[in-house]
Amino acid sequence: MSRALVIGAGVFGLSLARELAGRGRSVDLVDPRPAGAGSGPSYADTRILRCAHGPDRFYARSAWRARTLWRELEAETGERFLHPTGALLLATGPDTGWERASLGTLRDLGIPVEHVPAAALPGRFPGCTAHGVSFAVHEPGGAVLAARTAMRALAASAARHGVRTTVGTAVPDGEGARVDGRLHTADLVVWAVGPALPVLFPGLTGVVAERQDSYWLTARGPWAAGGPAWIDRSAEMYGVPALGGAATVKIVPDSVATDLAHVHAAVAAGELPPHARRYVATRFPALAEAPVERREECAYAWSPDEHFVLDRLPGTRDGWLVGGDSGHGFKHGPAWARYVADVLDGTAEPLPRFALRGPSAAPGAHREPPGEES
Structure with a gap:
């Protein structure tokens, strides 16, 4: 053997x-x-x-296949860790090409996806405003993994x-x-x-090696428990709703540091960075003053x-x-x-x-949204 x-x-x-x-x-x-x-x-x-991975079919297929395999692992072990929240990509900023490419690629691959006009966003997803949103891409098969x-x-x-x-x-x-x-x-x-x-x-x-901080806020408003996971690539923000009756939601500003000792050196452990607090107040008004319950650190290997x-x-x-x-x-x-x-x-x-590639590998050749793995 x-x-x-x-x-x-x-x-x-x-x-x-x-x-x-x-x-x-x-x-x-x-x-x-x-x-x-x-x-x-x-x-x-x-x-x-x-x-959603822009125009990239390999990662799109891989993620969809992985969803099935995670479900099979749940059945095998009796554990429940895949929460079918859906996933929402908010197309903001001057360049929405990545989101448009994601929509087209998923449609071509037969992966469930829908285009959500900005005007329909607050009605479809109560608690989320359409401020600065051109449109949204909704993946009903998206999920949050515990x-x-x-x-x-x-x-x-x-x-x-x-x-x-x-x-x-x-x-x-x-x-x-x-x-x-x-x-x-x-x-x-x-x-x-x-x-x-x-x-x-x-x-x-x-x-x-990079590090990123996640902030867990007291859950408030209709979005907190009933909304999908969301990603705003242009604003470099993403978040996760309260799961399984949890009392907190996760907000992550895509700020990273190669000094793994700290990321937000000027921000106290119990505070959301000011730019993130402003974003939350605009996008999810019910969470505008929600206190930070805890902060979680996450390192990852960035290419x-x-x-x-x-x-x-x-x-x-x-x-x-x-x-x-x-x-x-x-x-x-x-x-x-x-x-x-x-x-x-x-x-x-x-x-x-x-293939192995040194530090000169071109940044942005394959641009992912924020590191929503933390």
Whole structure:
């Protein structure tokens, strides 16, 4: 039986370990924390699942496929973590080309989507104003994933498939990995280490570790409990409604920092940044003065062109790097794992977009909306 060693138990690594084991490989998974109980970016509270990716068909198909696979994981484990809230893209600002392209692409692929005129927005989604909105793109199949619960379900399923987990810190060592001083080798070694990628493999990719803060506000008004997840790409804001009777909603200004010690240095922990507070007051008036209940920090691995990374590790026979989630990777987890496993099995070719690329990779070549994974 072929042996695989997967380093990293975030959503990419854990999903891949489970997928490889399901295909008959003997799989060992290494992470500093027990699988399903981590503290990295895959273990924040919520993730938005939307299929809109501008004109990009690969990511749109992947997200739609992942929705089905997440549902299958719910059925397998008895856990409930996919909340079918829908997802709403607000087309604001002078350039709405990304939203228009998303609408056309989803229609072409047969993924449920609808165009919502600005005038109809307040009636369709009470509590949300149409201020500055040209139109909206509504995905009725969009959802919010309760990430920690999803990761727990992935870990349980992986264990049932035979994945063995070692708790420890891994560093590259030739063809294998040295885990707390002990060398581990396998026929296949995959490094799926999230924000640690540029630390362990400096110079190989343009991936940098970034951090973003999410703010949980007291839920008020009709939008709080009944609205969809939403993204305003131009304003660099997104949010999640209160789920399952929760008393808070999540608001995320797309402010990031490569200094992971802090993001909003001048903003107290219990305050929403002023520009975000102004946005909320305009877009969701009932939340204008809602207090911040808590703040959550989230790191992710950002690629300059915002494509994922899937390529061989130079200098090894069968070592691979997988990562570069760029703040939009979580929702793809199980579908991305199937694609990666196909590549590793030799039944699919890795797309050039995923190849190793240095810091000079063109920013904006593939522009995603805010990193709605935190």
